[in-house]
Amino acid sequence: NAGVTQTPKFRVLKTGQSMTLLCAQDMNHEYMYWYRQDPGMGLRLIHYSVGEGTTAKGEVPDGYNVSRLKKQNFLLGLESAAPSQTSVYFCASSYSEKAAGEKLFFGSGTQLSVL
Amino acid sequence: DQQVKQNSPSLSVQEGRISILNCDYTNSMFDYFLWYKKYPAEGPTFLISISSIKDKNEDGRFTVFLNKSAKHLSLHIVPSQPGDSAVYFCAADGGSYQLTFGKGTKLSVIP
Numbered sequence: 001n002a003g004v005t006q007t008p009k010f011r012v013l014k015t016g017q018s019m020t021l022l023c024a025q026d027m028n029h030e031y032m033y034w035y036r037q038d039p040g041m042g043l044r045l046i047h048y049s050v051g052e053g054t055t056a057k058g059e060v061p062d063g064y065n066v067s068r069l070k071k072q073n074f075l076l077g078l079e080s081a082a083p084s085q086t087s088v089y090f091c092a093s094s095y096s097e098k099a100a101g102e103k104l105f106f107g108s109g110t111q112l113s114v115l
Numbered sequence: 116d117q118q119v120k121q122n123s124p125s126l127s128v129q130e131g132r133i134s135i136l137n138c139d140y141t142n143s144m145f146d147y148f149l150w151y152k153k154y155p156a157e158g159p160t161f162l163i164s165i166s167s168i169k170d171k172n173e174d175g176r177f178t179v180f181l182n183k184s185a186k187h188l189s190l191h192i193v194p195s196q197p198g199d200s201a202v203y204f205c206a207a208d209g210g211s212y213q214l215t216f217g218k219g220t221k222l223s224v225i226p
Contacts, residue, residue, distance in 0.1 A: 045214075
């Protein structure tokens, strides 16, 4: 059972380059999320989706775009990478219509460095 | 301003002893609390949760206590094992689609 799969696991970008992080889940979850984790910080929500074709902004959405064309996939895009976007990115999914009380299932993360 | 605070960045405990990880929150709207455990190079995994209508929830060696009046919760691990060495995140939910996470506490269990 794969759960939540993120690709790539590591990436180095130069300032101004673009890239897309892919998240795939095989649990038929409606809800998907992108978080970033920085040293000394907790996980902060970038964007989330409550179903296929929907997206919404989280706590730190600037500089990122997302798409949910298929229920099982949630893509995170960086159009013009900046050093401030150096971070570890985690995708997560959940079944419930409400995050409260419903545990999130996380992928193993993508380490992104922007030089 | 941090709404979920884990004031201890790290904690070291001897194997077999009790580990107590603390978490404080400021938002009275939070009604559900979760603990996640994270190993290096892996994503966080759910550990245990508690609703605001309870003051204690137990799952094997793990117990979470909630003190609503003090806006404080704690995770107790008894007995602690070397495999428990990880970063533990406290998270809170106030009814939106997003959880608010603390900064995490790195637990080291010394054999």
